[in-house]
Amino acid sequence: MHLNLIRFAFALLAGLLPLTPALADTVRFAWLALDKDVRYDDKRTFFRTLSQPPGNPYAGAEVAMRESRFVGQALKIDFKLDRATGADTSALLAQLDRLHAEGVRYFLVDAPAAVQAELGRATRGKELLLFNVSAADDALRQAQCQPHVFHTLPNHAMQADAIAQFLVSNKWRSILLLEGPLAEDKLIATAFERAAKRFGLKITDKRSFVLSNDPRQRNQGNVGLLTAGSDYDAIFVADSDGEFARGVPYRSVRPRPVVGSEGLVAEAWHWAWERHGAPQLTSRMIKQADRHPGSADWAAWMAVKAVVEAVVRTENAPFPKLVAYLAGEDITLDGFKGNRLGFRPWDRQLRQPLLIATHNAVIERAPIDGFLHQHNNMDTLGFDQRDSQCKF
Incomplete structure (x- = not known):
């Protein structure tokens, strides 16, 4: 019985893939990351909120590479992944140039937004693609966009729109917005304000919080004081650091749901997602990373899978044709x-x-039923073409 299943799998693969023995090539990927990325500091990941990465997402790329070996053997193509790090953007750019000269064309970049933006500007016009797998900043998809930079991680606008859809669907239309002092906090808050306007939510009050040991600022970190004196159906917390957000649920003056950076979040991936073959992917990532996977792990996995799919469907065509297929409407990727x-x-x-989720359950998937778009309902999340500032 087991042998018959194996034979059936090979037969199915033969029907799906163009078996072309003439193809004998190597498709090389490279992983670019900082030597020390504060986003993956052990203390931060230990006390992390739901909206923060659980660890370095390199494991996601490794899982995708392993999955691609079977396809590569059938097509006589070797998929290879290099890993390079650097102390800063200049060092990463030097690594990129070295690998590009060796024939690498596909780079998975795991770095903060400022580094991603600089790498994108410095490599424009070169025969290569960069895949942003860990920076959610809207600016990378807006004013700082580049034609050769692809984003597999959802951005803040997509996350905010997903949360806004969930709030509207539950008729929780009055929202208290708590915003932190960091620049990243303001980006998250701005994204939610845009989403609230887009979907008809009312922000009843916007209050700033500060976590500090300074007695003069103690009240600015008091959840009870910050949530008093206002009427609201839910609390949206914009806290990229997470230290304040994790203490908001169950401490508000009014017993209301907490969303945004804690409580209920909108992410690309969650280990509790149980449909569409997700548990199998999650188990492979857990085995590889020895932890639950997060959104960046999935984004890294997806970046590799996207290129492999383009290689398969174009029969490893020359770079311009492969990129055209990757960016075109005909590609079909299974995430x-x-x-x-x-x-x-x-x-x-x-x-x-x-996936709109708590710590241990996926509550809903967005786009939520009833939120429609004239072309593609997934474009109700994030920047539609008419809203885009991106000019290639």
Whole structure:
């Protein structure tokens, strides 16, 4: 019985893939990351909120490479992944140039937004692609966008729109917005304010919080004081650091749901997602990383899978043709989330549903039923073409 299943798998693969023995090539990927990335500091990941990465997402790329070996053997193509790090952007750019000279064309970049933006500017016009797997900043998809930079991680606007849809669907229309002092906090808050306007939510009050040992600022970190004196159906917390956000649930004056950076979040991936073959992918990532996978792990996995799919469907065509297919409307990517995925032509952001989840359960998947778009309902999440500032 087991042998018959193996034979059936090979037969199915033969029907799906163009078996072309003439193809004998190596498709090389490279992973670029900082030597020390504060986002993956042990203390930060130990006390992390739901919206923060659980660890370095390199394991996601490793899982995708392992999955691609079977396809590569059938096509006589060797998929290879190099790993390079640097102390800063200049060092990463030097590594990129070295690897590009060796024939690498596909780079997975795991770095903060400022580094991603600089690498994108410095490499424009070169025969290569950069895949942003860990920076959610909207600016990378807007004013700082580049035609050769693809984004597999959802951005803040997509996350905020998903949360806004969930709030509207539950008729929780009055929202108290708590915003932190960091620049990243303000980006998250701005994204939610945009989403609230887009979907008809009312922000009843916007209050700033500060976590500090200074007695003069103690009240600015008091959840009870910050949530008193206002009427609201839910609390949205914009806290990129997470230290304040994790203490908000169950401490507000009014017993209301907490969303945004804690409580209920919108992410690309969650280990508790149980449909569309997701548990199998999650188990492979747990085995590789020895922890639950997060959104960046999935984004890294997806970046490799997207290129492999383009290689397969174009029969490893020359680089310009392969990129055209990757960025085109005909590509079909399976992200184990139930929808056909592909990149938006106007900003290279991967269209994808988002999982609205708590610590141990997925509550809903967005786009939520009833939120429609004239072309693709997944474009109700993030920047539609008419809203895009991206000009290639």
